[in-house]
Amino acid sequence: MSDNTITRRGFLGLVGAAGATAVLAGCGGSSDSGKTEIEVVTYKQEAVKTFERLQDLFNETHDDIHVTITCPNDATTVLRTRFIREDYPDIVGIGGDVTFSNFVDAGILADVSDFDGISQVKQSYLDTLDKLEFVPTEGIYGVPHSANAAGVLYNRAMFREHGWDIPTTWSEFTALCETVKAAGILPLYLGFKDTWTTLAPWNALAIELAPSDVCQQVNAGTTTFAEHYREVAEKEYALLQYAEDGPFAYGYNDACTAFANGESAMYTIGSYAVPQIRSVNPDMDIDSFVMPAVENADDRILNSGVDLQFCVTAACPHKEAAYEVIRFLIEHDSMQAYVSDQNAVPCVEGDFELPDVLDGMREFIDEGRTADFQDHYYPSEMAVDAQIQTFLIDGDVDKFLAKFDSDWTRYNRDIIAKVQDYYATQG
Amino acid sequence: MGNNRQRTYYLMLIPILVLFFCFNTLPLLRGFFYSFTNFRGFGGYDMVGLRNYIDLFQDARVGNSYLFTFKLALVSTLAVNVISLAMALALNSKIKFKSALRGMYFIPNILGSLVVGYIFNYFFTYIVPFLTNTTSILADAKWAWVAIVVVCAWQSIAMNTIIYISGLQTVPEDVYEAGSLDGATGWNQFRYLTFPLIMPFFTINMVLCMKNFMMVFDQIMALTSGGPAQSTESISFLIYSNGMAGGQFGFQSANAVVFFILIVTISVLQTRFLNSREEQL
Numbered sequence: 001m002s003d004n005t006i007t008r009r010g011f012l013g014l015v016g017a018a019g020a021t022a023v024l025a026g027c028g029g030s031s032d033s034g035k036t037e038i039e040v041v042t043y044k045q046e047a048v049k050t051f052e053r054l055q056d057l058f059n060e061t062h063d064d065i066h067v068t069i070t071c072p073n074d075a076t077t078v079l080r081t082r083f084i085r086e087d088y089p090d091i092v093g094i095g096g097d098v099t100f101s102n103f104v105d106a107g108i109l110a111d112v113s114d115f116d117g118i119s120q121v122k123q124s125y126l127d128t129l130d131k132l133e134f135v136p137t138e139g140i141y142g143v144p145h146s147a148n149a150a151g152v153l154y155n156r157a158m159f160r161e162h163g164w165d166i167p168t169t170w171s172e173f174t175a176l177c178e179t180v181k182a183a184g185i186l187p188l189y190l191g192f193k194d195t196w197t198t199l200a201p202w203n204a205l206a207i208e209l210a211p212s213d214v215c216q217q218v219n220a221g222t223t224t225f226a227e228h229y230r231e232v233a234e235k236e237y238a239l240l241q242y243a244e245d246g247p248f249a250y251g252y253n254d255a256c257t258a259f260a261n262g263e264s265a266m267y268t269i270g271s272y273a274v275p276q277i278r279s280v281n282p283d284m285d286i287d288s289f290v291m292p293a294v295e296n297a298d299d300r301i302l303n304s305g306v307d308l309q310f311c312v313t314a315a316c317p318h319k320e321a322a323y324e325v326i327r328f329l330i331e332h333d334s335m336q337a338y339v340s341d342q343n344a345v346p347c348v349e350g351d352f353e354l355p356d357v358l359d360g361m362r363e364f365i366d367e368g369r370t371a372d373f374q375d376h377y378y379p380s381e382m383a384v385d386a387q388i389q390t391f392l393i394d395g396d397v398d399k400f401l402a403k404f405d406s407d408w409t410r411y412n413r414d415i416i417a418k419v420q421d422y423y424a425t426q427g
Numbered sequence: 428m429g430n431n432r433q434r435t436y437y438l439m440l441i442p443i444l445v446l447f448f449c450f451n452t453l454p455l456l457r458g459f460f461y462s463f464t465n466f467r468g469f470g471g472y473d474m475v476g477l478r479n480y481i482d483l484f485q486d487a488r489v490g491n492s493y494l495f496t497f498k499l500a501l502v503s504t505l506a507v508n509v510i511s512l513a514m515a516l517a518l519n520s521k522i523k524f525k526s527a528l529r530g531m532y533f534i535p536n537i538l539g540s541l542v543v544g545y546i547f548n549y550f551f552t553y554i555v556p557f558l559t560n561t562t563s564i565l566a567d568a569k570w571a572w573v574a575i576v577v578v579c580a581w582q583s584i585a586m587n588t589i590i591y592i593s594g595l596q597t598v599p600e601d602v603y604e605a606g607s608l609d610g611a612t613g614w615n616q617f618r619y620l621t622f623p624l625i626m627p628f629f630t631i632n633m634v635l636c637m638k639n640f641m642m643v644f645d646q647i648m649a650l651t652s653g654g655p656a657q658s659t660e661s662i663s664f665l666i667y668s669n670g671m672a673g674g675q676f677g678f679q680s681a682n683a684v685v686f687f688i689l690i691v692t693i694s695v696l697q698t699r700f701l702n703s704r705e706e707q708l
Contacts, residue, residue: 077672083469102674106470193552193566195654248655249552249563381673383488383657390656393568410482414465 035066036321042093043075044308046275050341058328065321083108088315090322096125096144096306097376101132103311104141110314111139117327117348118143125347128306128372131213134415135422142309143326144347146338149288149361150270150303150373151204153277156285158185158265166289166360168297170235177242180265188239189264190247191255192392195385199375201239201268202388204291204303206232207371215377218408219419225408226401233388233397235293239268240392248393252276260284271343272307274357289360302364305372307344382411455687462681467674479681489682492660499572499661500640503579507636508629511584515591516617529592536585544649547578551650568656575659578646583639587632594628595621630701634694641690662686 042051048071055069072078076099079092088108094100103109112118118126118140125144130136159166162183167173177187191197206214210228217223240247244258253276259267260280267273274286290300310329312322328334330348339346343355345365354362364370378384387407391400409416462479466472483489518529535543551574552563564574598621606612606620622629644663647653653660653668660668662682670679 074672080468080671102467102470106467108469193651193654195652246562246566249556249566254552379674381669381675383668383673386654386657389654390568393656410486 035064036318038065038067038091038318038321038325039089040067040069040091040093040310040325041075041079041089042069042071042308043079043095044093044342045071045073045075046272047071047338047342050338054329054334054337057334058325062324065324067325086315088313090313090316090318091325092311092313093145093308094142094311095376096129096132096142096309096372098132098379100129100142100309100311101134101377104132104137105134108313108315109141110312110316110319111141112143112312112323113140115140115143115323115326117323117330120330120348120350122347122349122368124368124370125306129309131216131372132376135419142306142311143330144306145308145310145330146306146335146342146344147304147347147370148270148272148307149345149358149365149370150200151288151291151361152266152268153259153271153273153286153288153357154266155259155262155264156287158262164265167292168300169292169295171295173292174238174242181242186244186258186264187242188244188266188268189250189255189258190239190243190268191250191252192247192389193250193254194252195383195389197252197255197269197385198236198388198392199373199385200270201236201291202232203373203375204268205235205293206374207301207303208291208293208299209235210374212371212374215374216419218405219412219416220423221416221420225404229401229404230397232293233391233400236388237392237395237397248389256280270303271355271357274343274355275341286357287360288357290364300364300369302361302370303373304345304365304370305376306347309347379411379415382407458680459684461677462684464677466677466680468671468676472677475677479678480685482678483681483685488657488660489665491657492662492665495572495659496641496643496661499576499579499643500637503576503583503640504633504636506576506580507583507587508632510580511587511632512591512629514584514588515595516621518588519592519595529589532588533585535582536589538582540582540645541649543578543582544646547574547581548650565651566655568658571651571655571659575643575646575650578650579640579643582646583636587636590628590632591625594625598624626701626704630698633701634697637697638690638694641693 040051044051051069051071055067058065058067076094079089079094082088092103092109094103121144125147126140129140129142129144133141154166158164162180164176164179165172167176180187206229209231211217214223214225214228218225244250244264250258252273255267255269256273256276257280258264260277267277268291271288277286278284290302292300294300310326312319312326316322332350332352335346335348335350336352338344339352340355343357345354345358346352354365358365375384384404387400387403391397463474463476464472465475465478514532518525518532522528548565551565555561556563564570602620602624603616606616611619642663643661644667647659647661647664651659653664663686666679666683666686669675670683
């Protein structure tokens with residue numbers, strides 16, 4: 001296998017030797033003022049204001065390092081495009097999803113296990129990242145910063161007014177939806193025109209109904225999705241009867257607006273939607289609960305994954321300076337500022353004030369009863385979100401599951417080969 | 428003397444040739460190379476031979492994107508040319524406020540596609556369903572493509588009309604006078620005099636339209652993002668979303684190569700066929 005592997009570095013090295021090296025010497029150099037220049041690119045576009053403040057604060061308090069934090073729109077595409085040109089920022093702030101798996105696999109990220117701040121990070125989130133590697137890789141490739149939590153957001157004032165209780169099982173949930181409907185209020189307003197929102201209820205249902213490592217099991221060839229995803233699909237389909245007519249006509253913004261205006265009682269989305277909702281109705285009293293997909297309340301698990309982590313690129317020439325920046329970003333005050341602005345869950349130990357929208361999920365967070373989003377393992381080019389949307393439109397669960405399995409093997413061919421090769425050689 | 432002039436021409440041409448080679452030919456060749464690899468856009472990769480091309484012809488999603496794009500391009504090209512020719516005839520006749528009207532009808536062309544897309548998005552999602560008491564056409568997997576045709580056509584009719592107007596102005600008045608003596612008026616005048624004489628403009632419009640609509644991207648991005656149920660994924664959209672945002676750089680490079688060959692073939696055939704029917708005065 002490795003004999004005919006051509007690395008881009010080698011290929012470009014030839015081109016570079018022709019004399020372009022001087023021009024290409026780009027990122028991570030020292031600026032004229034003698035300070036070490038550190039560039040951070042994060043994909044948290046919605047947190048741009050927070051990061052601007054943190055960036056200024058860092059630069060005011062550090063004489064030897066100057067940091068630039070940018071949060072471009074569609075950052076993962078921006079990053080990929082820059083990587084094609086071999087132009088690497090020093091630190092990338094990405095989610096704990098398949099993009100991270102690919103970056104680790106491609107050898108773009110540096111091992112940060114020698115970073116002292118790692119000891120502050122909660123072990124469960126380090127484990128989450130570990131599981132995302134296609135094949136077990138020695139080392140730690142990201143510093144988990146914050147997590148998100150997804151389930152069901154609800155209008156707390158409306159629930160109080162009608163005396164509705166928080167459901168803890170699937171039958172309680174459907175019964176509640178019927179009650180809400182009978183009160184003349186829409187239980188849910190879904191924005192399924194934006195395909196990615198179909199994944200929010202999907203993930204919340206899947207972690208309780210399917211094994212957490214179902215994707216790895218399929219890659220290892222021991223099971224199929226048809227076996228584990230049928231109930232997930234059927235329960236998500238069941239949500240449609242409690243939503244507005246034609247949920248495929250409305251997008252995420254429409255759904256947030258409708259929920260904010262009190263048109264619906266609940267919204268099956270993550271805590272990340274709260275800033276968008278409050279931009280319409282700033283005083284809205286929002287709380288959340290864990291999606292109850294099962295009949296035994298004790299089997300509920302909170303859907304929470306690494307939403308933002310900081311990874312140092314292998315090409316970064318000033319690893320110590322990069323660590324200093326990350327140390328600053330995960331220290332108590334910076335973290336509290338971020339957590340309050342973004343309704344996020346901190347990944348580091350410490351006494352933080354959690355946003356009130358997470359009240360209903362608090363015990364799950366404290367007890368660590370969480371599991372990662374299953375879509376963090378789905379390859380983006382397979383467009384699982386669009387497949388779920390297709391299924392929700394035509395309602396054919398057998399066709400959907402068959403396509404899911406056949407597409408999975410097709411889009412993950414190289415990864416499956418790698419995984420099976422790994423287990424064959426390991427034993 | 429002659430030598431000097433030649434040198435000037437070369438000085439003008441060579442920099443452009445170099446730029447064209449660097450920013451067009453070279454990327455094309457590299458894309459061609461990547462189409463034989465399983466490159467993800469970063470990191471290492473393996474040569475996979477013709478695997479991407481074999482997959483391409485077995486991939487239902489790619490197949491659907493070709494069908495959708497052809498359907499869209501054919502219908503839009505026909506609609507745009509019929510409507511803009513009619514508009515050009517009207518705007519070239521002796522009517523009042525001709526210049527003002529010409530200016531107004533040109534406005535869609537100067538608006539950005541994304542802006543137009545978002546406006547129409549609102550129009551189809553809220554205004555049309557409100558007026559007709561139906562559900563949004565953009566949420567209907569069967570008919571969403573019609574909405575895209577409407578937006579594409581609305582936007583490109585402006586430019587095509589201008590080209591037709593300039594075509595109509597090349598037809599000398601005495602041809603019509605001579606024709607009217609032979610009894611060619613109304614439809615006959617258009618059928619036997621005007622249309623054959625503006626045939627070159629018809630050719631250019633057909634080729635440009637077809638090529639533009641085959642490469643439709645912005646309107647899809649703004650209106651449907653390929654949905655609902657993946658029914659409006661155009662070829663360019665798929666190449667971008669899976670090649671850049673997804674990890675299929677190699678596979679989508681193969682798709683791009685096939686797409687490139689297809690567009691060249693269609694444009695050449697179209698030009699040949701239509702050129703053979705042009706009349707000279």
